[in-house]
Amino acid sequence: MLLNADFTKRVVIRPDDYQWQKSPANGVERMMLDRIGDEVARATTIVRFASNSYFDTHTHDGGEEILVLDGVFSDETGDYEAGSYLRNPIGTRHKPFTKDGCTILVKLHQFDADDKAQIKIDTKNATFLPGIAPGLSVLPLHEYGTEHAALVRWQPGTQFSAHRHWGGEEIYVIEGTFADEHGAYPQGSWLRSPHLSSHAPYTDEGCLIYVKTGHLPEAA
Structure with a gap:
């Protein structure tokens, strides 16, 4: 398959x-x-x-x-x-x-x-760390080579600057609604974006997401 x-x-x-x-x-x-x-x-x-x-x-x-x-x-x-x-x-x-x-x-x-x-x-009882933008907090889960996995909590109204993903990005929305210029992704949504893709994410209501980056091949 x-x-x-x-x-x-x-x-x-x-x-x-x-x-x-x-x-x-x-x-x-x-x-x-x-x-x-x-x-x-x-x-x-x-x-x-x-x-x-x-x-x-x-x-x-x-x-x-x-x-x-x-x-x-x-x-x-x-x-x-x-x-x-x-x-x-x-x-x-x-x-x-x-x-x-x-x-x-x-x-x-x-x-x-x-x-x-x-x-x-x-993760429910772990300590999140301050993120690199206001309104973000991060719980690192695993890192090996170029692969990074984390939970990221977004406060309502948080915006993040446009950025590019080397090695791609995968997101699962655990709580709330995550969004970018391509659309809105409610709880239960899964997104996979390829190597060197870019976007400018934000959230209006706040969200918690699982994020993995740097793990996708550069070609099919």
């Missing part, structure tokens, strides 16, 4: 665009955002678990990055509430499940082979 597999193209998916599909696991549905491959794939996906659902034990051959959006996501290592950020590097193994249901944003098979950090961050 090839879904939004041309990384030179800008992609925007809003909640109204969601098309949930059943996964191989009972009670687990997926909204595929991008994908290169079949069941084992380089993929970015929103995954929705019904109560008492699970995936069988599996190994992450290409690594796994998770942001828990709602509910409580669990595996053998613990229970992770909404706001939890997890990185399971290449070769790690687990059996994910949920008791009461949850929704996660997950990125698979996108780790550098030498990126071996296993990370667990409770």
Whole structure:
């Protein structure tokens, strides 16, 4: 399967665009955002678990990055509430499940082979740092090579100057509405902008976004 597999193209998916599909696991549905491959794939996906659902034990051959959006996501290592950020590097193994249901944003098979950090961050209780523009605060999540991942909180009325993204930019809107000169992106929106793309982002009502930069190839 090839879904939004041309990384030179800008992609925007809003909640109204969601098309949930059943996964191989009972009670687990997926909204595929991008994908290169079949069941084992380089993929970015929103995954929705019904109560008492699970995936069988599996190994992450290409690594796994998770942001828990709602509910409580669990595996053998613990229970992770909404706001939890997890990185399971290449070769790690687990059996994910949920008791009461949850929704996660997950990125698979996108780790550098030498990126071996296993990370667990409770972002709801972490300290955000001042951003580089008034009205912005930042919680760094992970950095390896040119890749940077963070949560960024925007106060209402915040504007950021026009800038260009070397290595591209990926955004998921966790709360509020994020915007730029191309449109407005409510909670649940996902944006992927290619290498050397540019924009001038802002927000009227305020927002919280997950941002990853410097990780996209320069060509498809």
